[in-house]
Amino acid sequence: MKKLAYIGCLGVIGIITTEFGIIGILPQVAAHYQITIDKAGVLLSVFALVIALTGPVMTLLTSGVDRKKVMLWSMGLFILSTLGSAMAPPFWLLLVLRMLPAFLQPVYISNAIAAAVAVAPPKQAHRTMSVVMGGISIATVTTVPLSTWLAAHINWQSAFMMQTLVSIIACLSIWLLLPPMPVKEKKSYGDQLKILKRGDFLLTSFINFMMIAAWFSTYSYFADYLGQEKQMSETMISSMMLLFGLTGVAGNWLAGKVIGSHMAAVTLLLLSGTIVIPFALAWCGYEGVPVMGVIALWGLWYAPSILAGAVNMISAAPDALEFANSLSVSTGNLGVSVGTAVSGMVIATHSVAYAPWVGMAFGVVAIVAVLLRTFLRTRTSAPVCVAQ
Template sequence: MINKKTAYIGCLGLIGIITTEFGVIGVLPQLAEYYHITIDKAGVLLSAFALVIAITGPFMMLMASGFDRKKVMLTAISIFLITGIVSSFGPPFWLLLTVRILPAFLQPVYISSAIAAAVASGDKKHEHQLMGIVLGGIAIAMVTTVPLATYLAGIFTWKASFMVQTAVSALAVFGIMKSLPPMPVKTRKSYGSQLQILKQSSFLLSTAMNFFMIAAWFSTYSYFADYLGKVKHMDEKMISYMLFLFGITGIGANWISGKMLSKSVPLTTALFLCGTIIVPFALQYSGGNTWSTILVIAIWGFLYAPCFLNASAYMISAAPHALEFANSLATSFGNFGVSVGTIVSGWVIVHHGVAMSPWVGMCFGLLSLLMIGMRSLIERSREPVSCI
């Protein structure tokens, strides 16, 4: 029987992180109205957060790789807590943007440390299952705190969404402080040995796949509330229900993906990635039919949810001996994808309308599938030819 306690604590902290990063998605229209800015400028609250992670993530991970994992995780979540407190007071936009950027420096450090700690508590055959528990915090946040933040913002003001983020981060700080033992790093790997993975073509292709895949999903998801409001004509209350539905289908998807990854990482990644092609057509042809739209959102949430788990597993499979650094790169390039997907889709929305955002995602999705195909071809060419 495997010890899942560390994985569940890591999951709790990730719920706090995701609530902070993505909780803003449901209130972007309100923020744009409050600060008298356009929706694409409000989207900078998401894209800037992700861009900081993309640029600094790997370097922060290398710097933190020798520190006690409990202290690293606790420090990261504490900064997220402070961010939530300041944001809930409705500061000027420049200050709101600043305090949202600060915790982004430590987000990949937290995720990599939590995954490494969870994996270390079990054996190799349970690696993907333990990773799935930690990264399941993404889906849990999508089904609980993210829609709750949007729902409360609809009843009160957008500031209520940041209060939810503060409460979750406080709970995560308490959980890590009380439930995790000290976790010093016993053997610190040299920077050089970890950087060696950047010379591997299969790893570089995996990195590109991760970037395009996350960009594909967030081209649409970043503007989820705006899309459902303007294209599907849903009010704030209905949108919060759709966020809940989106998240609840994702919980099962993470569990299923974790099982499938144990059998085939490339095939599992490709199967869920096909959603970036299916969803735009499904949204288009669901038209104004509410029940059809609800069904599409359920499928959308199911196919989207494991994207971070699949991305991490896919990149780690190309660099199994540098798990933490590979995972920090997965987090960084994934967030680079969030940033680019949000920015590109925001530009398209301003010039052509929010209805075009799913098609932007499909273009990124096709590029991601191409990366999977290229890596598979390279790895097959390296396989020894058996002589009969």
């Protein structure tokens, strides 16, 4: 039933608009509150950190609740958060408002994916998942750059008002178009927690964490990097975010078609971008086609990484789909938080020019971990010869 996947995708657009829309407006927020860019980056990292620390617990606690209700509660919190943020409250209150919806973000995504996959034919499961997760790419190409444009041409508060509108549309779609989705068979907490004893699943979680940390070391400071290092205007930056998102949509679509049968190869290909992009950014100069080409490649490599992380983790725990989904979201957001924080510290002591190289360091570790997992899986599945 494709309707479930597309409505789930719409909700993901609202969620990602709220979480990552802050990236393009960090310079304006920092100027408004008279703080440095790395301190403003906490607005992104604290959101991700709450998800990382509470996501699996919240998913377990809500695992027996009707999925439609859970998705509505989640979108309601996002509406309250963005509406309050648009009031330009004191910075500490803005931080609190950013934290609130993060408690239910992984709950929404895990339930949306589980609901869509549950009604899809087995061979279409990965493609159905890519439709839901495609909301990330769509937000990257539409509402995230729109946030940057609104901040540049009106004010940063208008970006939050737009985010509120997107979440309201998603909430109404869930309320009006989705049927009740009670959980028919609730798995015990113990059965779901068993996956945490599997070495392969833990290593896959580490790969997801490092991969997302690698990309967000730079992407979290996308606007500041292009402004400081590439000397772009705010209008040009929003255009580059649009280009980044467009190629990300293409990348997500391509990855969704092949990752099911070539998971390790696709994951390594995506991680290779964390090595190529820093060199390409250093080479391409300040303007023109070379810069646009690098940003286009950057989006093509970056966007499917979140889908790849989810597919990797679910494949390692197909018997605990919702919990594995939530752990995918949590470890990924821990990567967002750590990548943003580590890169922020480097930026504070050096400059934003070093951000891509921080990402490369995370990426190299992730590549080594993927190769290790492939070796261990090959050894485990190898036939055992018994002496006669």
